[in-house]
Structures are given as structure tokens and as C-alpha cells.
Amino acid sequence: MSAAVERLRVSVEVGAALNLVGALVKYLSLAFLFPTALALGYSESPWPFVAAGVITAAFGYGLERMTRGKERVGIREGFLVVALTWVLGAAVISLPYLLSDEDQLSHPVDAYFEAMSGMTTTGASVLTDLPAVSRSLLMWRQFSQWLGGMGIIVLALAVLPRLRVGGRQLMESELPGPELDALAVSIRDTARRLWLLYVALTAVLILILAGLGWSGVDDRMGLYESVAYAFTTLPTGGFGTEPTSAEPFAPASQWVLALFMTIAGANFALLYRALPRRRPSALVRDEEFRLYLGLLLAGSLLLAVILWDAGLQTGESAFRTGAFQAVSIMTTTGYASTDFAAWVAIVPAAAMVLVALMFPGGSAGSTGGSIKVVRHLVIGKVLRRELDQTLHPEYVAPIRINRFTVDERTVRAVIAFVLLYVGLFVGGSVLLLLDAHRVGLELSPFDAIAASATTLGNVGPGFGFAGPMGSFAPFSDVSKVIMAVLMWAGRLEIVPVVALLTRSYWRA
Amino acid sequence: MKIVVLGAGQVGTTIVEALHSDHELTVVDLDAARLQVLGYRYDVRSVAGNGATRRVLQEAGIEQADLMIACTSRDEINLVAATLVKKLSAALTIVRTSNPEYLEAWHERQIEVDFMVSSELEAAHAVSRTIGVPAAKQTDIFAEGQVQIVEFDVPVGGDGSTAPYRELVGLPLKDATIPKDSKVAAIIRADSMLVPRGEQAITPGDRIIVIGSPAAAREWGRIMAREQRSVDDVVIFGAGATGLAIAQVLLDEQHIRVRVVEPREDRAREVAEQLPEARVYCASGIDSEFIERERIGHARAAVFAMREDAKNLYAALLAKVHGIGFTIGIVHEPFSVAVFERAGIDVAVNPRSVTAEEIVRFAHDPRIRQLAMLEGDRYEVLDITVRESSRLVGTPFKELPMTGSLIGAIVRDGSAIFPHGEDQLEPGDRAIIFTESRRVAEVEKAL
Numbered sequence: 011m012s013a014a015v016e017r018l019r020v021s022v023e024v025g026a027a028l029n030l031v032g033a034l035v036k037y038l039s040l041a042f043l044f045p046t047a048l049a050l051g052y053s054e055s056p057w058p059f060v061a062a063g064v065i066t067a068a069f070g071y072g073l074e075r076m077t078r079g080k081e082r083v084g085i086r087e088g089f090l091v092v093a094l095t096w097v098l099g100a101a102v103i104s105l106p107y108l109l110s111d112e113d114q115l116s117h118p119v120d121a122y123f124e125a126m127s128g129m130t131t132t133g134a135s136v137l138t139d140l141p142a143v144s145r146s147l148l149m150w151r152q153f154s155q156w157l158g159g160m161g162i163i164v165l166a167l168a169v170l171p172r173l174r175v176g177g178r179q180l181m182e183s184e185l186p187g188p189e190l191d192a193l194a195v196s197i198r199d200t201a202r203r204l205w206l207l208y209v210a211l212t213a214v215l216i217l218i219l220a221g222l223g224w225s226g227v228d229d230r231m232g233l234y235e236s237v238a239y240a241f242t243t244l245p246t247g248g249f250g251t252e253p254t255s256a257e258p259f260a261p262a263s264q265w266v267l268a269l270f271m272t273i274a275g276a277n278f279a280l281l282y283r284a285l286p287r288r289r290p291s292a293l294v295r296d297e298e299f300r301l302y303l304g305l306l307l308a309g310s311l312l313l314a315v316i317l318w319d320a321g322l323q324t325g326e327s328a329f330r331t332g333a334f335q336a337v338s339i340m341t342t343t344g345y346a347s348t349d350f351a352a353w354v355a356i357v358p359a360a361a362m363v364l365v366a367l368m369f370p371g372g373s374a375g376s377t378g379g380s381i382k383v384v385r386h387l388v389i390g391k392v393l394r395r396e397l398d399q400t401l402h403p404e405y406v407a408p409i410r411i412n413r414f415t416v417d418e419r420t421v422r423a424v425i426a427f428v429l430l431y432v433g434l435f436v437g438g439s440v441l442l443l444l445d446a447h448r449v450g451l452e453l454s455p456f457d458a459i460a461a462s463a464t465t466l467g468n469v470g471p472g473f474g475f476a477g478p479m480g481s482f483a484p485f486s487d488v489s490k491v492i493m494a495v496l497m498w499a500g501r502l503e504i505v506p507v508v509a510l511l512t513r514s515y516w517r518a
Numbered sequence: 519m520k521i522v523v524l525g526a527g528q529v530g531t532t533i534v535e536a537l538h539s540d541h542e543l544t545v546v547d548l549d550a551a552r553l554q555v556l557g558y559r560y561d562v563r564s565v566a567g568n569g570a571t572r573r574v575l576q577e578a579g580i581e582q583a584d585l586m587i588a589c590t591s592r593d594e595i596n597l598v599a600a601t602l603v604k605k606l607s608a609a610l611t612i613v614r615t616s617n618p619e620y621l622e623a624w625h626e627r628q629i630e631v632d633f634m635v636s637s638e639l640e641a642a643h644a645v646s647r648t649i650g651v652p653a654a655k656q657t658d659i660f661a662e663g664q665v666q667i668v669e670f671d672v673p674v675g676g677d678g679s680t681a682p683y684r685e686l687v688g689l690p691l692k693d694a695t696i697p698k699d700s701k702v703a704a705i706i707r708a709d710s711m712l713v714p715r716g717e718q719a720i721t722p723g724d725r726i727i728v729i730g731s732p733a734a735a736r737e738w739g740r741i742m743a744r745e746q747r748s749v750d751d752v753v754i755f756g757a758g759a760t761g762l763a764i765a766q767v768l769l770d771e772q773h774i775r776v777r778v779v780e781p782r783e784d785r786a787r788e789v790a791e792q793l794p795e796a797r798v799y800c801a802s803g804i805d806s807e808f809i810e811r812e813r814i815g816h817a818r819a820a821v822f823a824m825r826e827d828a829k830n831l832y833a834a835l836l837a838k839v840h841g842i843g844f845t846i847g848i849v850h851e852p853f854s855v856a857v858f859e860r861a862g863i864d865v866a867v868n869p870r871s872v873t874a875e876e877i878v879r880f881a882h883d884p885r886i887r888q889l890a891m892l893e894g895d896r897y898e899v900l901d902i903t904v905r906e907s908s909r910l911v912g913t914p915f916k917e918l919p920m921t922g923s924l925i926g927a928i929v930r931d932g933s934a935i936f937p938h939g940e941d942q943l944e945p946g947d948r949a950i951i952f953t954e955s956r957r958v959a960e961v962e963k964a965l
Contacts, residue, residue, distance in 0.1 A: 404800050404801040406789075
């Protein structure tokens with residue numbers, strides 16, 4: 011009898027976690043003000059947004075009321091809060107898709123996939139006919155990536171007084187990277203500065219793109235496109251309002267986008283030190299940033315050479331395509347300036363390079379996804395040390411990054427993370443292939459690998475029918491759910507998600 | 519001068535030994551038995567009690583004292599005492615510390631003490647100087663590092679003689695090729711000192727004392743070591759506070775490769791974190807297999823800075839067996855210096871006596887800026903500012919009397935000059951003088 015009771019006892023304050031999630035969801039309803047205003051401006055129906063806003067507010071408020079009196083959120087509850095906020099957040103974002111009369115997103119799984127892809131800044135889409143979607147709904151899709159980029163919990167930390175206690179752990183779970191580089195004494199100030207920098211960079215990109223459009227350099231770049239693409243560049247999202255991603259834009263715009271993707275994939279704490287505080291030398295001195303730029307350059311040049319050699323592109327165009335594609339994939343943005351899915355048949359090496367670039371990812375503390383450059387740096391150093399220690403067993407060598415010692419716990423956490431990541435990636439590819447076989451969908455192993463890597467790494471486009479100009483619509487509902495889970499796990503850096511699946515998380 | 523000394527340990531005792539004949543000393547220590555022993559040997563007053571209290575300091579007569587030397591082994595006691603003394607009297611304060619961070623704060627004038635010495639750092643500098651000058655038994659620096667005094671044993675036998683060695687040893691000094699900016703200050707043969715005149719020659723087996731610029735000292739070291747290369751990599755056994763300080767100083771000052779061997783795992787990690795440029799091993803210094811595998815024997819020099827003298831001696835001999843040419847032992851017992859030298863360890867450094875020496879330098883007459891003792895206390899090195907009324911002003915060097923004292927260098931307008939026959943002393947010059955201890959008073963009067 012007592013054993014049965016023991017087994018049922020859960021030592022996580024689920025109520026407290028739900029209470030905080032309710033509060034966060036409630037405030038998320040404010041996000042609908044923007045598309046509502048836009049719909050009114052374009053004389054489109056604002057009702058999907060208004061209704062979604064009301065439902066969200068009511069749901070959040072209800073959840074908060076139901077669990078009143080349980081406000082204390084500890085370290086354990088933190089994981090649950092972050093994981094649930096993102097599951098429910100995607101549901102909230104999907105509401106306008108379901109409530110609108112847009113047929114392409116009328117199925118709940120499709121709507122949820124699109125919403126999760128947006129919020130996690132992946133950029134994989136089930137839409138097949140973009141021009142058919144209303145302007146306000148398309149902009150909502152862009153906006154969902156912008157919200158998810160810096161993280162809604164980080165945003166809440168910056169503005170909500172409630173999260174003053176225990177916020178650090180929540181933020182570390184949501185913000186990518188092994189550990190948080192505090193910019194200010196209080197976590198609240200840090201969150202504020204990060205969001206401020208994020209907003210400022212977005213504004214600058216909007217101005218530059220609009221300027222290119224206005225001055226006639228790029229006649230396809232209107233104010234709408236400037237805002238839409240800025241909203242998905244800084245969070246390294248990758249959704250577009252054009253059916254062919256970034257292909258229609260002028261070379262100048264593509265270079266600007268590549269530059270801002272590079273910025274978005276850099277550590278924002280580092281950028282904050284380099285840009286507003288005017289200490290650009292901080293960038294050069296940062297080991298991760300140097301490796302990040304090095305990898306981007308190497309990838310760009312390699313692609314350019316392969317493309318030029320194959321005669322696909324020459325001159326500036328080869329370099330632009332190489333750089334744009336390498337930057338877009340490695341920063342996990344997912345724009346395309348050309349249909350690179352077609353490379354599989356013509357230049358398979360280039361396609362392979364792109365899949366390989368899905369793994370380094372952005373820098374720690376950036377809006378980019380995937381493994382993160384700093385983890386590769388740590389693992390590289392661990393490997394070198396291992397080799398050294400086989401020859402010199404007594405050699406004691408702490409791992410150092412930027413002259414600071416990384417403690418062995420963190421080193422182990424990094425190794426564990428990468429192993430989990432690779433495990434999920436392999437598992438995802440196998441599951442997608444199995445499911446494709448089950449429903450009779452034609453999916454090559456390469457395309458399955460790309461689809462798993464692109465969703466887990468929050469990149470966006472894959473290969474085959476899921477290429478940058480294609481759509482994820484042909485996948486079965488089961489596959490879409492698998493990929494939504496991969497995106498969710500990838501965005502939260504796996505640990506908060508996987509921890510929820512362990513016994514020791516729930517037991518005392 | 520009235521001096522209060524806190525601490526009657528090794529450092530305190532050495533200080534008392536050096537200062538008791540010229541000054542009025544009061545020694546304070548918690549241990550009454552130690553004080554008694556000291557009282558039998560030297561004519562000093564002793565007070566038993568905690569020197570970091572007002573009562574005991576007053577009992578020791580701090581109000582009338584001119585100088586307080588806090589040299590207990592506990593930093594905080596020394597600092598509290600010095601702080602109290604600043605309020606209780608006008609005495610100058612000297613504090614011994616083992617914490618480099620206190621020393622740094624003092625250098626930046628954030629700790630109000632007149633002079634601060636760290637045993638670890640003094641030992642580290644002593645090691646660094648010896649390594650910079652291979653084959654040296656002891657080296658001391660003067661005039662802010664511009665003048666160096668080095669003691670060598672001229673090697674006996676062997677056929678590895680290099681050309682510069684043959685042009686120096688065995689020839690009369692006036693014909694020998696002596697490295698530029700240096701002078702032979704003394705030749706000690708069969709326990710008696712010879713005044714190095716022009717016709718005198720250095721012979722194998724002599725112990726010689728050389729005064730010169732740091733570059734010249736290194737050159738002498740190379741000649742005496744009879745090889746061209748100087749030390750470029752060092753292995754340090756034991757990463758305690760002293761070992762760490764040695765590693766740090768060698769990395770900062772000598773720019774050579776440093777390997778550190780430390781048996782305690784957590785300490786090894788700590789040191790590895792603090793010294794990114796050093797290679798740290800977690801191993802025992804007496805693990806022969808490890809020494810073989812890591813080719814420790816190929817290192818140019820090894821420093822043994824473990825806690826126990828006996829272990830250091832064993833490890834040093836083991837390293838010699840494995841082929842290390844130059845070994846430096848850190849010793850903790852005063853008598854160990856002789857034991858180490860007898861066993862063939864090239865240099866033995868006693869951090870406590872180095873510290874005491876440094877404190878004595880400061881405690882001496884303010885006109886005599888620094889002082890070093892060589893060969894026990896038979897010879898001293900003085901740094902004296904020449905008075906206008908000195909009868910030696912204006913006399914060319916070649917006409918100065920040779921009486922067992924020698925002016926090795928003069929510091930004029932901040933830079934060192936190594937004088938030749940025609941140079942003359944000027945008032946205000948700082949003269950670096952090597953002399954027999956019994957002639958110190960004579961020299962002071964002459965200048």
C-alpha cells in the first residue's frame with residue numbers, strides 16, 4: 011500500500027509551474043495586437059487575431075486562477091515552465107491559422123507544425139502557395155519567429171516584475187549556449203539589454219532594406235518585405251513572404267541579409283559589448299567568434315569553388331550564392347538565394363556541405379540554433395587533450411576558452427549534449443524514413459537525414475520536396491509531429507525536454 | 519636603533535643574528551621556550567605574548583622603537599601588528615607575507631607598511647637568478663637589478679673546456695679575457711681570500727666572486743658551465759606556494775619552458791588553471807617511471823620545492839640519476855644547505871634565510887641601501903652613497919688602495935658604470951662595494 015503511494019508521489023510542484031505558464035500565456039495575448047492592427051490597415055479580417063487573443067488571454071488567466079496560491083517556482087519547476095511555455099506558445103501561435111479561412115493551414119497538425127516552426131525560428135513550412143495567404147496572416151507568421159528568436163521568457167524577464175526570483179535558471183534554459191554571460195548585475199537588466207539590442211538591430215535592418223527598395227536598387231523590396239524579412243533575419247528564422255525565399259531580391263539586398271544573418275548568429279552578449287559599448291576588439295579576442303567567422307568563411311569559399319567549378323555560377327554570383335547559402339544554413343536561418351535542393355543531382359558535394367553546415371550552428375547566446383560553435387570548440391580542445399593524455403597520462407590540462415577555465419562539469423555537460431543531439435538526429439532520421447515507408451511517401455535517406463537535421467537544428471529547409479522552394483506538406487501527420495518535437499527539443503537545447511522524461515526529475 | 523622583532527622562528531633568529539651587535543633588539547614570540555634559547559645566545563630582550571595585541575607591543579616598548587619587523591609565519595598577525603604599530607608609534611614597519619596578493623596591494627600603496635617581503639617570492643627570485651646564470655652558487659642583485667654579484671665554483675677536471683674557458687682560467691687576470699662589464703671581486707682558495715691583482719690567476723677548484731652587469735653575469739655562467747646553451751626548460755617538483763611562485767617568476771622573467779609536477783590532484787588542477795603557459799603533471803617526484811617516460815632527465819634544470827627536505831634531496835638525486843645536469847633544492851632547515859651541497863645538489867635555497875637577508879638589507883643604515891652576505895657572513899656587499907668629504911673622491915681607480923675591499927660598480931645618475939683604471943669617484947655616486955665583513959666600518963668611514 012505504502013509502496014503504491016510512494017510511486018504516485020510527484021515531487022515537482024506542477025501547480026506552481028502551471029501558474030507561471032498561465033501568466034506567461036496570458037501576456038502572450040498582447041502579441042495579437044500587431045496583426046490585428048495590420049489586418050485593419052490592409053482591410054483584411056481582423057477577427058482571427060481578435061478571437062485568438064481573447065482565447066489566449068482567457069486560457070492563460072484561467073490557468074493562473076486554477077493554480078492560485080502556488081507561485082513558488084524552483085529549479086525543477088523551471089524546466090517544466092520552459093518546456094510547457096513553448097508547447098503552449100506554439101498552440102497559441104497556431105490559433106489564427108486555424109481560425110482564418112486559410113485552407114492550407116486548416117488541419118490542426120499543419121497549423122501546429124507551422125506555428126512550432128515559427129516560434130522555434132526553424133522556418134520549415136507546410137505552405138505550398140504563399141501568394142494565396144493573406145498579408146496579415148503572412149506577417150503574423152514572420153512575427154512569430156521574431157518573438158521566438160530572443161525568447162518569450164527572456165522578454166517576460168525583461169518586463170514582468172513577477173520573474174525577478176529564479177529568473178536566471180529560466181533564462182539559461184531558454185537562451186542558447188552552455189552558460190549565460192551576464193551583461194549586468196541583475197538578470198532582469200541583462201534580459202532588457204539583450205532585447206533592446208535585438209530590437210535595435212531589427213530596426214536598423216528594416217531601415218537598410220527599405221532604403222534599398224526606396225532608392226530603386228531593389229524594386230522587389232517594399233516596406234512590407236523589409237519588415238517581414240527583418241523579422242525573420244535577426245531571429246535566424248527563415249520564413250519568407252516570397253515563394254522563392256530570398257531569390258527575387260537584388261544582390262545588394264542579399265549581401266545585406268547575409269551580413270545580418272552573420273550578426274544574428276553571433277553571441278548577443280558579445281555584440282552588446284562590441285557595439286553599444288564601442289569595444290570591437292572584444293569580437294576579435296573571442297575564441298568562439300573567431301571560429302564562427304572562420305567556419306562561415308570556409309563554408310562560403312568551399313561552396314563558391316564547387317559552384318564555379320561545376321559551371322553553375324561564376325564571378326560575384328558564385329561568391330554571393332556560396333556566402334549566402336553557407337551563412338543562411340550555418341546560422342540556422344534557412345533562406346535560399348537559389349533552389350539548392352536541385353544541387354543534389356548536379357553538385358552533390360555542395361548539397362553535402364550544406365547538410366554538414368547544419369551542425370555547427372550559431373554562437374552561444376545568439377538566436378541561432380543547432381549545436382553551437384562554442385561546444386565544438388570545447389570538444390575540439392577535449393579531443394586534443396585526450397590525445398595528449400594518452401602519451402602523457404599525468405598531464406593536467408584544464409580546458410580554457412578565452413583564457414577562462416571551463417570546469418569539468420561543464421565539459422561533461424557539453425559532451426553529453428552533443429551525444430544527445432546526435433542521438434536525436436539519428437533517431438529522427440530513422441523514424442522519418444520508417445514513417446515515410448509506412449505511408450508510401452518517396453523519401454530518400456539523404457532527404458530524411460536533411461529533414462531531421464534541419465528541424466532539430468532549427469534551420470528550416472531540407473532537400474527533396476522539402477527544399478527551400480518546396481514544402482513539408484507531403485510528410486504524414488506523424489512525421490510532422492515528430493519534426494515538431496525535434497524543433498521544440500532543438501530550440502530548448504534538449505536538456506529541459508529530455509530531463510522531463512527521466513524518473514529522477516519527477517521523484518524526490 | 520631600537521628594533522622590535524615579532525617572531526623568533528628561523529627568519530626572526532637570522533635577523534637577530536645579523537642585527538644584535540649593532541642594535542637594541544626586543545623579540546616577541548608566543549613561545550617562551552624559543553625566546554629563552556634566543557636569549558642565551560644573543561643579548562636581546564624578550565617578551566612572551568601575542569604580538570598582534572596592543573598590550574604586548576607596548577610591553578615590548580614599541581613607543582620608543584625605530585623599527586618593527588613582523589616576521590611570524592602568519593600573514594594576518596604580521597599585518598595586524600603593523601597596523602597597530604602605525605598608530606602606537608613612529609616606528610617603520612617591515613612585514614613578512616606569504617601571499618603575493620598582499621604584496622601586490624602593498625606595491626600599489628593600499629597596505630600601509632614601509633616594507634613587505636614574501637618568502638616565496640624571494641625564494642623564487644633567488645632561483646630565477648641562479649637559473650639565469652648557470653653554474654652560479656649564489657647570486658644577488660643590486661642597484662635595481664643593474665648590478666649582479668655571483669659566486670662560482672670553478673670546475674675541476676673534465677675536458678669539455680670551451681675556448682672562452684681556456685682564455686679565462688689559468689691565465690694571469692691581466693691577460694685573461696674577462697667578460698665585458700664585469701670584475702673578479704675575490705678568489706677564495708683553500709679557505710682564504712686572495713685579492714685579485716693583475717698577476718693573480720683563476721685556477722680550477724677556486725671559488726670566485728664576480729661583480730658585473732646581468733649580461734656579463736650570464737656570460738660568466740656560460741663559461742663556468744663550460745657549455746654554450748643556457749637553461750631553456752625547467753621542471754619544478756612540488757607546486758606549493760613556493761613552487762607556484764617559482765614557476766610564475768620563471769615564466770615572467772626568463773621566458774623559458776616550465777613543467778610542474780605535483781602529486782595532489784586538486785592542487786595540480788588549481789596550479790594548471792593559474793599557469794596557462796606551464797605544463798602541469800599530477801605525479802610524484804620520486805616516481806622513477808614517470809620521470810623516465812616524460813624525459814624529465816632531458817630538462818636543463820630542476821627545482822625541488824616539496825615540503826620535506828629529505829624528500830627534496832631524494833628526488834633531486836633521483837633526477838641526477840636520470841641525467842638532469844643542474845638541480846636546485848628548496849630547503850627548510852638551516853642545516854640542510856650544507857647537506858644538500860655535500861650530496862651534490864648544485865644550489866640550495868633557503869626561503870627563510872633569503873627573506874631574513876632581505877629584511878636585514880632594509881633594516882641597515884639608510885645610507886647603506888642594501889647589503890648581502892656571502893660565504894656565510896665572511897664577506898659583505900655594501901651599497902653606499904659617496905659623501906662629498908670622502909678622501910677617495912677624485913682619485914683614479916687604479917690608484918685606489920687594494921685592501922681586501924673592491925668597488926665593483928658605481929651607479930651615477932641612475933645607471934650603472936663598471937669602472938676602469940682611469941675612472942674617478944664623484945660625490946653622490948652609489949658605490950657597490952665588495953668587502954670582508956671585518957672591514958665594513960673602515961669602508962664606511964673612507965667613503
